[in-house]
Amino acid sequence: MIYTITLNPSIDYVVHTPSLELGALNKANTCMTFAGGKGINVSRMLHELSYDTTALGFTGGFTGDFITGELKTAGLATDFTPIQDDSRINIKLKSETETEINAPGPTITAQEADALLHQLDGISDQDTLILSGSTPPSLSHSFRQQLIQRMAQTGAQLVFDTTGEALKTALSFKPLIVKPNQHELAEFFGVTLHNRQDISRCGQKLLDLGARHALVSLGGDGALLLTDNGVYHGSAPTGQVKNSVGSGDSMIAGFTGKWAETGDVTDAFLLSLAAGSATAFSDDLAERGAIEDLTKNITIQRID
Numbered sequence: 001m002i003y004t005i006t007l008n009p010s011i012d013y014v015v016h017t018p019s020l021e022l023g024a025l026n027k028a029n030t031c032m033t034f035a036g037g038k039g040i041n042v043s044r045m046l047h048e049l050s051y052d053t054t055a056l057g058f059t060g061g062f063t064g065d066f067i068t069g070e071l072k073t074a075g076l077a078t079d080f081t082p083i084q085d086d087s088r089i090n091i092k093l094k095s096e097t098e099t100e101i102n103a104p105g106p107t108i109t110a111q112e113a114d115a116l117l118h119q120l121d122g123i124s125d126q127d128t129l130i131l132s133g134s135t136p137p138s139l140s141h142s143f144r145q146q147l148i149q150r151m152a153q154t155g156a157q158l159v160f161d162t163t164g165e166a167l168k169t170a171l172s173f174k175p176l177i178v179k180p181n182q183h184e185l186a187e188f189f190g191v192t193l194h195n196r197q198d199i200s201r202c203g204q205k206l207l208d209l210g211a212r213h214a215l216v217s218l219g220g221d222g223a224l225l226l227t228d229n230g231v232y233h234g235s236a237p238t239g240q241v242k243n244s245v246g247s248g249d250s251m252i253a254g255f256t257g258k259w260a261e262t263g264d265v266t267d268a269f270l271l272s273l274a275a276g277s278a279t280a281f282s283d284d285l286a287e288r289g290a291i292e293d294l295t296k297n298i299t300i301q302r303i304d
């Protein structure tokens with residue numbers, strides 16, 4: 001089973017406006033609501049690709065009910081830890097450009113935090129655990145450390161889409177894969193990355209610090225996969241970009257699902273690239289057919 005942990009789920013409120021003027025009344029054409037949060041998106045995509053998954057994390061209030069309800073309706077297994085406070089609402093404004101306003105997230109009590117740690121009790125080395133996204137500010141740094149340690153104790157394969165201190169801690173537990181985008185990679189090492197060679201060198205440091213694979217996503221330029229056996233570039237097909245929200249999550253789902261199925265890193269990379277781009281070309285997360293079609297338009301090349 002592939003479990004995802006979303007500490008900070010959200011309702012993604014997607015608003016399309018023909019144009020956006022700050023300080024003025026703007027009228028929307030369409031508004032859509034989705035159950036969001038990085039780990040939840042990963043679970044949604046795993047489910048779309050027919051991989052067994054259960055979404056874990058904190059949900060509460062009317063917003064939490066919406067998130068759980070949407071996922072249940074889609075047939076997705078969830079085992080969320082209930083909290084008193086309301087899960088957040090993140091605003092995604094789609095106009096000539098995309099603007100996001102992400103809320104900080106709910107207050108989580110010490111008992112609620114403890115309850116989530118206990119939900120990992122049944123997880124074993126046959127499973128995969130994915131921790132994705134931000135941490136609500138009410139949770140301490142030491143809770144995050146505890147959570148990552150607890151994840152490692154289960155013996156499961158570990159996957160992280162986290163940044164900063166959480167990524168630093170995660171690396172020491174030899175995760176199967178970490179997935180920063182190029183900006184997060186630059187920020188993590190406090191450097192400026194000018195070209196693919198810089199990104200590759202910097203990505204290599206993630207392996208030196210413990211990651212078994214590092215997937216550095218490059219938006220419309222595809223992604224780099226760093227492994228002990230070489231560095232690979234995967235292309236991104238061209239298409240009409242509708243929504244870049246969730247591309248990175250789709251990528252993690254594609255990689256982790258295929259790797260758990262076959263153990264083949266190249267196949268996993270290919271599915272991750274197709275899922276990421278297909279989501280960029282969809283209003284919501286991509287559908288399986290679109291992902292399968294895109295696999296034919298992607299090339300993977302060893303560059304080092």
Ligand SMILES: Nc1ncnc2c1ncn2[C@@H]1O[C@H](COP(=O)(O)OP(=O)(O)OP(=O)(O)O)[C@@H](O)[C@H]1O
Pocket residue numbers: 180181182216217218219220221222223235236237238239241244245246247248249251272273274275276277278280
């Ligand atoms: N404009 C695009 N055209 C084609 N493919 C894209 C585009 N944007 C993203 N992708 C695909 O999706 C992958 C992930 O995108 P990106 O690098 O934006 O991740 P991210 O920053 O983690 O995204 P997010 O946080 O919005 O989910 C890319 O590596 C690429 O394969």
Ligand SMILES: O=P(O)(O)OC[C@@]1(O)O[C@H](CO)[C@@H](O)[C@@H]1O
Pocket residue numbers: 008010012035036037038041090102132133134135245246247248249
């Ligand atoms: O605040 P975080 O956890 O970093 O990001 C949350 C978020 O922007 O990420 C997802 C897309 O990747 C969205 O569904 C969600 O709104």
